[in-house]
Amino acid sequence: MSFNTFGHLFRVTTWGESHGPALGATVDGCPPGVAIEAEAIQHWMDRRKPGTSRFTTQRREADEVKILSGVFEGRSTGTPIQLMIENTDQRSKDYGDIATSFRPGHADVAYHMKYGLRDYRGGGRSSARETAARVAAGGVARAALSALVPDLRITGMMVQMGPHSIDRARFDMAEVENNPFWCPDPAAANQWAEYLDDLRKAHDSVGAVIELVASGVPAGLGAPLYGKLDTDLAAAMMSINAVKGVEIGEGMAAAALTGQQNADEMRMGPDGPHFLSNHAGGILGGISTGQDVVVRFAVKPTSSILTPRRTVNEAGEEIELITKGRHDPCVGIRAVPVAEAMMACVLLDHLLLDRGQTGGVRGRIG
Numbered sequence: 001m002s003f004n005t006f007g008h009l010f011r012v013t014t015w016g017e018s019h020g021p022a023l024g025a026t027v028d029g030c031p032p033g034v035a036i037e038a039e040a041i042q043h044w045m046d047r048r049k050p051g052t053s054r055f056t057t058q059r060r061e062a063d064e065v066k067i068l069s070g071v072f073e074g075r076s077t078g079t080p081i082q083l084m085i086e087n088t089d090q091r092s093k094d095y096g097d098i099a100t101s102f103r104p105g106h107a108d109v110a111y112h113m114k115y116g117l118r119d120y121r122g123g124g125r126s127s128a129r130e131t132a133a134r135v136a137a138g139g140v141a142r143a144a145l146s147a148l149v150p151d152l153r154i155t156g157m158m159v160q161m162g163p164h165s166i167d168r169a170r171f172d173m174a175e176v177e178n179n180p181f182w183c184p185d186p187a188a189a190n191q192w193a194e195y196l197d198d199l200r201k202a203h204d205s206v207g208a209v210i211e212l213v214a215s216g217v218p219a220g221l222g223a224p225l226y227g228k229l230d231t232d233l234a235a236a237m238m239s240i241n242a243v244k245g246v247e248i249g250e251g252m253a254a255a256a257l258t259g260q261q262n263a264d265e266m267r268m269g270p271d272g273p274h275f276l277s278n279h280a281g282g283i284l285g286g287i288s289t290g291q292d293v294v295v296r297f298a299v300k301p302t303s304s305i306l307t308p309r310r311t312v313n314e315a316g317e318e319i320e321l322i323t324k325g326r327h328d329p330c331v332g333i334r335a336v337p338v339a340e341a342m343m344a345c346v347l348l349d350h351l352l353l354d355r356g357q358t359g360g361v362r363g364r365i366g
Contacts, residue, residue: 006239009356010144010349012137016087017119018127024084025133027070027140029352032078034144036071041083041139048135048337055180055196056328062088065136076144083136087129101313103323105303112314128241128331131338138341141348148351151216154343156336157182159296160209161192182336200329205302207242208332212295212343217282219290220362221350228286229293229350236342237297242331245298249281264291272365288350295343299332 005013009029016023030036042065049063063085070081099120102109107126111118118124145152157176159166166185176182179189199206222229234246254262257279264284265276275291282293304327308320328334354360 006236007345007349009352010141010345012134012345014130014133014137016085016130016133017124018087018122018129019119019124020087022084022086023130023133024082025137027081027083027137029349030070030076030078030081030140030144031148031352032076034076034140034147035074036067036076036081036140036143037074038065038067040143041065041067041136044135044139044142044337044341045085045132048132048334055193055330056333063132065139076140081140083133083140085132085136097324098321100315101319101321102311103303103321104309104311105300106323126241128328128334131240131334134240134345135337135341138344141341141344144348145344145351148348149216149218152214152218152347153216154212154214154340154347156210156212156340156343157184158208158332158336159184159211161195161330161332162206162208164188164191164195165209181333196329203306205305205327205329205331207301208299208330208335210297210299210332210335210339212293212339214282214293214343214347217288217290217293217347218351218354219288220358221288221347221354222283222286223353223357224286227353228283229288229346230281230283230286232346232350233293233295233343236346237295237339240297240299240335240338240342242299242302242335243297244300247296248283249294250279251281251296254279268366293343293347295339297339299330299335302328302331 004015005011011028013026045063045065066084068082068084070077070079102112106123108118111126122129155173155176158181166183166188170185170187172184175184175186179186181189181192183189183192230248237243237246250257250262262279264278264280266273267276268274275289278291278294281295282289282291304323306322308322311321312318
């Protein structure tokens with residue numbers, strides 16, 4: 001199967017399946033001399049791993065990352081960094097009933113029609129388990145970004161679960177780490193807990209909206225037309241399992257604004273132009289402006305539920321199917337650290353691209 005690699009100069013290739021012995025990532029293009037420790041990467045892995053609360057799948061995986069190459073005496077050597085995460089809690093027997101049936105909402109039927117075969121155990125390569133490898137690679141990207149742009153910060157959060165959105169008047173970034181939903185509104189987090197408990201009891205699931213904010217992003221990342229920063233960010237988010245829509249800044253809401261409302265006006269500040277708003281999400285013409293880069297995406301409800309759904313099998317027979325196993329009632333929860341990792345990879349990639357093209361030279365204003 002092709003297309004398992006993303007990135008231009010900072011390139012990540014993921015490998016492995018949900019129920020195989022292990023999965024991981026090969027990271028190529030990390031600058032040499034970056035301080036990289038397995039313990040530091042493990043911090044990000046622990047935020048994504050399953051079983052951390054009653055609101056996520058109860059599959060028990062330590063998600064312990066092992067660095068097999070590319071790091072010597074705690075620093076990157078400039079050669080490929082091989083990362084491996086062993087699978088330890090597979091229950092493949094849960095999937096015996098779907099070996100020849102297609103789960104509604106899953107990639108089963110599409111994989112079968114394209115390849116003529118598929119690994120039905122947890123979805124194989126199409127499983128969200130693959131994202132563990134992305135988070136490991138994102139840990140490498142964060143280490144490099146920390147060395148190159150120390151003030152850059154990436155924060156992901158859930159701003160909507162099903163029909164329930166946060167109240168922006170109660171927005172508190174410090175609350176993101178204080179609840180299992182990465183929610184910046186503590187009142188909304190309490191409401192979501194009750195809502196999700198009721199959905200789980202009803203054998204149902206729900207979607208979510210995730211927002212990412214990258215502060216301290218240097219101006220000048222990205223290129224016009226086919227090398228846009230927002231193009232690669234959108235592609236990175238769309239590559240995450242269950243994501244069905246991505247927007248930058250105001251996104252779809254910009255369609256309801258007038259030109260006067262949407263234009264981010266400027267005044268001169270002590271260090272250059274100062275923007276009076278950020279409807280553009282920190283990117284204009286595909287190039288970062290130095291403002292916060294804001295990305296938002298929608299995650300569909302988990303397709304694996306214990307309620308019978310109509311489908312067909314490989315023989316073309318019409319059947320009803322219950323998807324057994326251990327699944328997230330809202331995949332948006334664990335999508336937050338995955339999205340942060342993907343944003344880190346894209347920003348590092350574009351930082352390296354910009355250094356290669358311009359050497360960091362910038363146009364002067366004032």
